[in-house]
Amino acid sequence: MTGPLGPVANCHCAFCRRVHGAAFTTVAFISPDTFAWLTPAESASRYRTPLGAVRHFCGRCASPIFNFSAPLELGAVITQSLDTGQPAPWAHVNTESKVPWLTIADGLPQFPTWPSPDQLRELLRAHPGAWVPQRLVEPDA
Ligand SMILES: [Zn+2]
Numbered sequence: 651m652t653g654p655l656g657p658v659a660n661c662h663c664a665f666c667r668r669v670h671g672a673a674f675t676t677v678a679f680i681s682p683d684t685f686a687w688l689t690p691a692e693s694a695s696r697y698r699t700p701l702g703a704v705r706h707f708c709g710r711c712a713s714p715i716f717n718f719s720a721p722l723e724l725g726a727v728i729t730q731s732l733d734t735g736q737p738a739p740w741a742h743v744n745t746e747s748k749v750p751w752l753t754i755a756d757g758l759p760q761f762p763t764w765p766s767p768d769q770l771r772e773l774l775r776a777h778p779g780a781w782v783p784q785r786l787v788e789p790d791a
Pocket of ligand 1: 661662663664665667744
């Protein structure tokens with residue numbers, strides 16, 4: 651990754667929970683242009699989601715690594731796949747689907763679904779220098 655990270659979120663949606671086998675997953679959004687494979691890209695396995703995203707995962711151990719959405723011009727690194735420099739999350743998203751036994755008590759902002767463009771802009775203002783996912787912040791532009 652060669653560019654700044656965008657929003658970092660703990661996602662509690664049912665899909666993330668299922669795919670990651672965990673109560674939630676932490677993703678860092680990045681510009682797809684700033685991501686490159688150090689090993690041949692073919693060594694990653696892919697799953698094309700019905701919404702047009704591509705999930706890349708290790709073909710040997712099935713660890714999720716990176717998601718790419720062409721329609722949203724958005725990359726998302728699964729932060730737990732990073733060897734070092736795991737960024738701290740900014741917020742919890744999709745908390746309406748969180749597991750009932752989990753109590754979130756870290757003081758981070760919580761959003762029942764995905765943050766609205768206004769809410770996302772506010773999060774970005776609190777993190778100057780972060781990459782701005784334009785298609786999420788200005789979906790109608
Ligand atoms: Zn999710």
